[in-house]
Amino acid sequence: MTADTIAYLGSPGTYSYQAAVGMFPDAEHVGLRTFGEIMETVEAGERKTAVIPIENSTSGRIPDVHRLMLSTEMAIVQERMQRIEHCLIQAHSGPQPVSELGSITRILSHRQGFLQSSGFIEAHCRDAEQIETVDTASAVKQVAELGDPHVAAIGSSVAAQVFGGVVIERDIADQKNNYTRFLALEKPSLDPDYSDATITTLIFQIDHQPGALIEALAVFRDAGINITTLETYTISEETALPTFYIDIGGGLEDDAVQSALRALEEKARYVKLLGSYVASDVRNANSGFLPVKSVKL
Structure with a gap:
């Protein structure tokens, strides 16, 4: 472990990753699968800092994290309001988007991506099956690898760049000024x-x-x-x-x-x-x- 190892949810391209880099740009950033795992690794001394989302300006508190606050012995040391700009992303197929919105039959995203973009989905893709993933970046990665013109992901433009997707609609969240509040927690000094x-x-x-x-x-x-x-x-x-x-x-x-x-x-x-x-x-x-x-x- 380095002196400044930051644990966040998911993989490069997630909003958690962007928040972690924004808070600690010079540290090593390690993505983990669950909030519980993030907290446990820091409490055990395997990582220095946990960066976790606590609430969103559109969908409210993050229930899993809210519950973890009851039992944690760690201390909040920093907060960051991370701008969330959800995009509808598909696999590359030349310079143009691979399909029209109406032909999308499946959408992959984290549950917060669906909650925060429910108005757009209802207006443009209401019949599409919604498939939850562990984070938004994983959804973008799966869609880019699948290459199916009828499948899309809700995630960030950063994730599209990382995993080779193409953004076909930008800023699709119901609330345009959409922010998530992230907290950085460490073992008490x-x-x-x-x-x-x-x-x-x-x-x-x-x-x-x-x-x-x-x-x-x-x-x-x-x-x-x-x-x-x-x-x-x-x-x-x-x-x-x-x-x-x-x-x-x-x-x-x-x-x-x-x-x-x-x-x-x-x-x-x-x-x-x-x-x-x-x-x-x-x-x-x-x-x-x-x-x-x-x-x-």
């Missing part, structure tokens, strides 16, 4: 530096009784802190009481954040710090992700 942090992520659990959530969230209002994300977990053996994922505007060294967290610990049954890090400068109305500072319209 013995001496973390939060001096530049502008956003903090937590998981907390409260009693199941009227007003408990309002009282817990009021600590951030009282401290003048914005909440940029609030997600609830479904009830399970691991989360028998109401459990929430939350992003707040402010770094862990901010006095207001320290005050709010002390107050939250008095209101909550359980509080877990996931990380405090620099917020992306792409947090705005175009990306679909709230900025950490207040906005007046």
Whole structure:
């Protein structure tokens, strides 16, 4: 293992790969098949950093990753808003696309590719069979190798370049400003530096009784802190009481954040710090992700 080995989902050409390279351009990037495998290799010390998607501006949270946040002991150290430009891609057949949209009978992609491009599919390829793959780049690779004029993939133009496909339609996502928020996680540092942090992520659990959530969230209002994300977990053996994922505007060294967290610990049954890090400068109305500072319209 090199000192900077980054684990991401899939293969070169995926949006996860693009995010990993964007975050750590000089590192070695290693693609793995599942989110669980990514987290396990970093927790075991086989890789330095895990780069995983947490939510998308069109389709919402990534359920598999959302659940992993409950049990991980790693710390979030960075976030990146990755622009997602889904393309409809087919195999090469000379300089022109190999078929018209109406003749496509099968489309391959990751489930997020289908979810985020559902409007385009309904309008142009509604009768095509949808076949899920482990990632969008794998879909493009399979279609390029298959060479069938009636089969297409939904993926990135980067994947088309990597695997020899041809883009026949660009930017087919339902939301044109389509972004996925990626997180970089590492084993916790013995001496973390939060001096530049502008956003903090937590998981907390409260009693199941009227007003408990309002009282817990009021600590951030009282401290003048914005909440940029609030997600609830479904009830399970691991989360028998109401459990929430939350992003707040402010770094862990901010006095207001320290005050709010002390107050939250008095209101909550359980509080877990996931990380405090620099917020992306792409947090705005175009990306679909709230900025950490207040906005007046």
